[in-house]
Amino acid sequence: MAAAAKTRPEAALGKPSPDWSGWSACAIAVVGFGTCLAGWLTGGGRGSLPWAPSIGLELSFALDGLGALYALLATGIGAVVFAYGTCYLRLHLVHEHRPATERRRFWPWMVLFAVAMVGLATAQDLVLLFCFFDLTAVCSYFLIGFDRGEQHARTAALASLVVTVASAVALLVAAVVLRAEYGTFSVPELVARVEPGPVATTAAALLAVAALAKSAQVPLHFWLPRAMAAPTPVSAYLHSAAMVAAGVLVLGRVHPLLARSEAVLTGLLVVGLASIFVGGVLALGQDGLKQLLACSTISQYGYVVMLYGIGGPTANGAAGFYVLAHGIAKSALFMTAGAVTTATGEDRLSALGGFGRRAPVLAAAAGVAAATLAALPLTMGFFKDELFFRAAREAGPAVAVLAVLAAALTVAYIGRFWIRLFLGPAEPGTAHRAPARALVAPVVVLAAIALFGGVVAEPFARLAEAAGAVATAAPVSLSPSYHLDARAGNLMALAAYLLGGLLLFGARPTSAVARAVALAGDRLGPNRIYVGALRVLARCSAMLHDREVRDLRTSVAAVLIPAGLLTAVAFAATPTAGAYTTGRIDGLDWLILPLLGLAALAAIGAARSAARMAMVLALSVVGFALATIYALAAAPDVALVAVVVETMQTLVFLAALSRMPRPGRAAARPLGRWRDPLVGAVAGAATFAGVWGFLSQPTSAPGMSAEILRLTPVAHGADAVTVIVADFRGLDTLGEITVLLVAVVGVATLVRRGRLW
Amino acid sequence: MILAYAAGAAILFGVGSYLLLQRDLVRIVAGVMLISQSAVLTLIGSSLTRGQAPIAPEPGRPVSDPLPQALSLTALVIGLATVALLLALAHRVAVVFRSERRDALAANEVEHEQELSPERQRDQDETAGPPPRPGGSR
């Protein structure tokens, strides 16, 4: 199998089969984009189907502004990335010496992911939202783990799964909390009903947690850089434009609910800011191309989260625009990184340089994308920052200052990325081939869109306004445009460029600081905590298990003691005064007493006897004593069966004993000497309490016996017991003899491979 | 009488439990047997009425409750069945282990555990990544 896997790519090299699955995925995305666009342009729409009426689940979708924005983003960028992926994947698999058939594990997940994103964008039911939310996580898991031979890919996949799925549960819990209070899972209805208060705050906080983890916000951001183990198309799609956007999508979707709680909004603001700076500083220090971009993503979504934290029409509208612009630019940059890496086989910034001479088109397109991210004029990015600054100003001067710093940070790290990659001297020792044209073209397309948006922002703004309107539950107006004057927005932008340039060209101290931050994060940060927690868990697990295996598993005491304790607790928890009586002893009952004594004595004798034979015979004394007791208790049927069963049991015991090796003398265990009798005593005491307890409380209700005795002649019998056994409760008898059958079959299985004869 | 039945059942149960803890497998079977007898005794003790046997009883005199007697019959049979099966099992263990002592079995279990430790390490690697090598950081 492994050998086959090694040889087959060689064949694939010679005759590259067209990646039909990839192209059909691309076609699906294009069709999806077209449909969404058409749907949006014709005024959206909504629909609802019952899903699980018993708990009020509905399959309700609506193509509103927010839905349209994210659906178009997902399908549009999806189409471009899929086209890129058809080429990339082939090269990737050849490079990894893996068969081309492994595409099968790739495209279905990509398409499913796109579908999930569209579903998520349009879902109107919180549980439905949760489902798509998790579906994206699942797709992401399998896509990150696509290179399953690589250990780091596997751990990264698992980390992303754990973080996103575990945090998504918060969304579900929030849904349940809201339904418990307001009786519906439907988002629009909740928006209409929810009142500010503790329930709203709790639910909002839970929703925010789910969304923030998904959007890789501090402190749950650590999974995203690790997720770069995925093939580049995945990073370009999921981890820039789509999956990470799912978090902020949810924030937008439930923003009216979040807005019911000031605390939650403030929290969003803080988390957003923290993410901007942590992500930005980390990005400054990163060496890996994709890791740098991933940190940038953390930072960029920090902007969006911050915007939602600010809230209000402007901020909410700006958030939508920001997502759009960032998605386009970041996908292009990821694809750039992939193109460079496939051409050079190198994925570290420090090992690359001067690639612009080899690939001028790519350099230009990437430049546009970087400029978009850095918010330079004539790109769509300028407006994203313009709106961002506007919202920040509305939130107050402190936030505005922080916003400028944030933008400067972006300028610095993205500038570093582009300059180090495309300018300067080529790094010696790195193979420099021109990237495949099929890998460059998608970057160019996205760059063109970014440029178009930089000139004609209107359609994008319209979409963002509609999205903002959903998030605000009120109309939103953005109207982005260029103003060549000294208004605050422009000044802030200039300040940001200036500061960013300073950071960029004061590279040495900057990167030293960045590296220190990265190191500190590595030592103390959430990643470390995650890994450490897992290690501690494993150690804990091993310890407990060791204890179980060594001491408990082989001992029935492990079951007896908790049973006894439970009984003791029950005994203590209820009033016992007057609950116990001793009862009367009359007539032949007196004879039962010595026989009970004999049974007890014989049982103890059996336990004490060293020889097995003696034990068996003592057991049969128990049996005979009990049989006699049954006879004295006026149960002749039971007495008869008891004596025959007793005899048979003795026989079977002896037969089995004779086939076993005779044991040597048992060495007394120091522990067992007192522990075993103690456990036995505990079990006995518990039984005593229980049995005495219920024997003391006979029912006053008329028992069944009178009725049974009355019906016995009706059933043609005189012996009530036999009539019960054969008629009234004949089913029990059938069951009981079947038990006997099964037991004998079991014996046959054990001694004769199941042959009964 | 109530007290006597309860005490009798409790002693049988307690001794049976004690035997369940023994290392000799045959004694475990004996313990199960005693516990089953304790249950049957309890059933008989739970009769709601006492008197003559419920076989064509003379009218007017108290009759023993037939229902617990019928239940006891069933329980006795089930006890026999399970004891037979357990004995066969104990015998099989004795044949395979060449010992019917439980500590040998426990040792076997611990041994099996140790065999699994590399697998465990690999499991941990899947989540937490490979263990940090001294001096090597990435």
Added chain:
Amino acid sequence: MALLVPWAAGTLLIGLDGRRRSVMWLAVAALTATLAGLLAVAARVLPATAPPGAGHVVTGGWPAGVGIVLRADALGLSFALLAILVLLVVVATEAAAGSTSRTFPGLVLLLAAGLTGLFLTGDVFTFYVFFELSMTASYALTSFGNRPRQLRAALVFAAVNLFGSFVFLIAVAGTYRVTGALAMSQVADRIGEVDQNAALLIAVGFFVAFSVKLGLFPFHYWLPTVYTSASPGVAAILSGAVANIGAYGLLRLGGEVFTAQARFASTALVLLGIASILYGAVLAIARGDAAEMLAYSAIGQVGYVLVALGIGGPLGFTAAVLYSIVNGLNKTLLFLVTGLRGMLVAAAFAVGAFSVAGVPPAAGFIGKLTMFQAGVAAGSPALVVLLVLGSTLSLIYLFQVYQRDFWCENTTAGAAPATPLAGRLVVGALAAVVLAAGIWPEPLLALSQDAATVLVGGRR
């Protein structure tokens, strides 16, 4: 009645050599017939239009309490359907693989008879008898195999569970003594007048018996050995079908009969359930053996059922029933998969793992949803947090094993022989069922709610 088919078929199949393919397929046919019969009963009894006495029979036509009450209500039927489905899947897988055992099909059918009877009886003692039938068949099934660990496990299993059985029997005796009745409905009517001490002690007896069966936290020590040592098919049967006896018993007796006692002890139940969830999850983390991981996972999962039971009320009972059913399906799927290899199998494992972790669209997500509903209804944030923690841990332990077994190329586990297509298809079909139950959860939800209604008081 659906009870007869497996019983009679099992009786006959015991006499035949189960190693023959034809006998295995006969068993499959019999189980299919049983399933169909149960579905027919369900179709007759469950709709709201069904007459009130439908599905209620007393043996011999005697008055209830003299004869044995058999009743097919939503609670019993749902568990019975699940059990038979699980057995059917396992037997079909084994039939595809070719059983090497003479007695396997017969034993499984008799187990099916026992389980069906147990879930459909309304009599405490008959419950015990069928319980013993099921358990004895399970003991016989676990004693397949010749490795020392297997036998040892079978012995521990049998000894511990027999202990539980006899505790149960003593509790039955007590029930009769304090209420004078064995029919559950009559017991339920009269238990309210019983002295608290006696009633609680009896309830504890039942609880211990079922906890041992379920493998709840302090009573679980036997379970990992057994599940690990048994063959995948048998482990699937034990965890998917047999363990549910405990869940059903706790629900039936705790929810319908000993209601006051269950309410009295609800905090204790929830605490034990949480202990079970955490203990099972933590121990499952570093096991190294897929079957043992699943065994501890099973311990954790039943904790959820107990928590739901402790919460009680319509929401709690719904969650408990639903969770039991979903958990049965999950565990069957996962245990079966541990014995197989292949892509479809990997997918099936992933589906099962997602279901256990409660990730949609696998069925487990509905279970988790109802659990949260119950937890929120109980008004305890700590509880919800613990439930989340448990499911997160389950994600970790399941997927680390998934990756190790199905992603790593150089594993020793990969040396397992290729599995016949039919077996893989059966597993795939079960996985599809798990997915379908998550995508279209309405039937399951409705059934669980009906079952909860049975417990809460609207007897159907």
Added chain:
Amino acid sequence: MISLLLDVVGGGLLLLGLVLISVGVYGVLRLPDTYSQLHAQGLATGPGVIAVLASSVATENAATITSAVLAIAFLALTSPVAGHAIARAAHRTDREPGSRRSTSDG
């Protein structure tokens, strides 16, 4: 008249039987070696129990008497065989060299 006679006979047999059984139990308890114990046991299991069963004549209950007759018949058949089997085991375990240990408990 007959009834009284039967009562007397029955009572006598009962007393005889109980005495014999008691002596038998005493003998098994006190006598030192297996064979002697066997003789004592034979006293109880043979004549002793048979006498007790025979005293059923005094009940004048047909069902009781027929059952007792049946039991006597079976006892007469089985009790010597039981004694014989034990004696044989005693004889054989004694005769085997070095096997005295196995007689004193297996």
Added chain:
Amino acid sequence: MTAVPLVLGLIWVTLLLVAGGVVLIRARNALQRIIALDLLALVVVSLLALLSYARDVSYYLDAAVALALLSFVATVAAARYLDAGGPLR
């Protein structure tokens, strides 16, 4: 038959049964145990017979018949266990 001697007899036989049981438990060797076992079974037969007389019903004797017929099987088996290494060999 009159009740008093029967009740006295019952008490006496019960005590004998206990004594027999004690003999078995405290026996010096395996053979004495087997002897005591056989004895015990027949003491039970006597007890059942007395019970039957005392209650003036026959059905306790059915168990006695069964014991008379078959209790010695266990005795023989135990003896066999000692002399031939196993009751069924």
Added chain:
Amino acid sequence: MTGTALRIAGLTAVYLLTLTSLHPADVVVGAALSTALVAIGARARAAVRTRAAPASTPGRRPPPPLTRRLAGVPALVGGTLVDVVRGTWLTVGYCLTGRTQRSGLVAVPIDPSTTGSATAWAIRVGIAPDTVVVDVELDPGADDGHRGRMLLHVLDASAPDRVRAEVQDSYERRQREVFP
């Protein structure tokens, strides 16, 4: 043939005693069951006999006629009763005083005979408390020549020859008449 009839009659009697009934229908049922049992037994024995070589012993006497056998029963029962009473007396004394000096093993040679006859003898001898049958060896050539041997443990073994003589005498005089 007569043996078969006796066997059937005996078994029917067991059935009737169990039921405590002399109802003709019960007699019919009992007789039918007994006949079936005896027939099955006979067939099985025939099957065994044809499998194993037919071992007809040359020294065996022809069985006496049925009437003589029936006539011998009272003597046999009576003799046995006497033995039992005497043995009981002896044993009671022995148990209560505990004198042990004179008991011991006595080997009694017996004629090669059928299993049934030997069994009957052992039971008849064994039911007396003062004698315990230790071993019965039928097959010729086992220990001493051509004769079977019965090993007895008797309370009074002071005169082994007398014991042997008594046992053999009772065997020849009483048992041979009934169980040839």
Added chain:
Amino acid sequence: MRRDDVVVRGVARPLLDASVLVAAGLVVQGYAEVGDGFSAGMIVALAIALHYVGLGARRTEQALPLLRRAPALAIAGLALALGTGFFPVALGQPPLSHRPAPGAPVVTFGSLELATPILFDLGIFLLVVGLLTTLLHLLAGRIDESGPDGGPR
């Protein structure tokens, strides 16, 4: 080492026959007196056990060739009991409804009541005899040292 015990062999067969008739009596008068199909089956099984003890497995099974049918007997017994118990279901009655119906007159043949409970008891009797004989056979025969059933896979 073992040598045949003539005396045990001699009583085994008569006792078996007698126990079968005692058992028959118990079944026939099961509804009127102590005893039922189960205890009857146990008694016969013990008599068969005496054969195993006295003669050993090989010779017992030679002498009583019918024993070879024990498993079939057991299965037939359970089938008979199940059939008797569940037959009424086919007629639309609850399971374990016996014929004649409660209160209706019963045809008797001596002590034998011609009613379905007798069939039920007979089934149980056959099952117990068959099963316990099988158990004795299993315990007495050569143990398959190569191990128990391989189990599923």
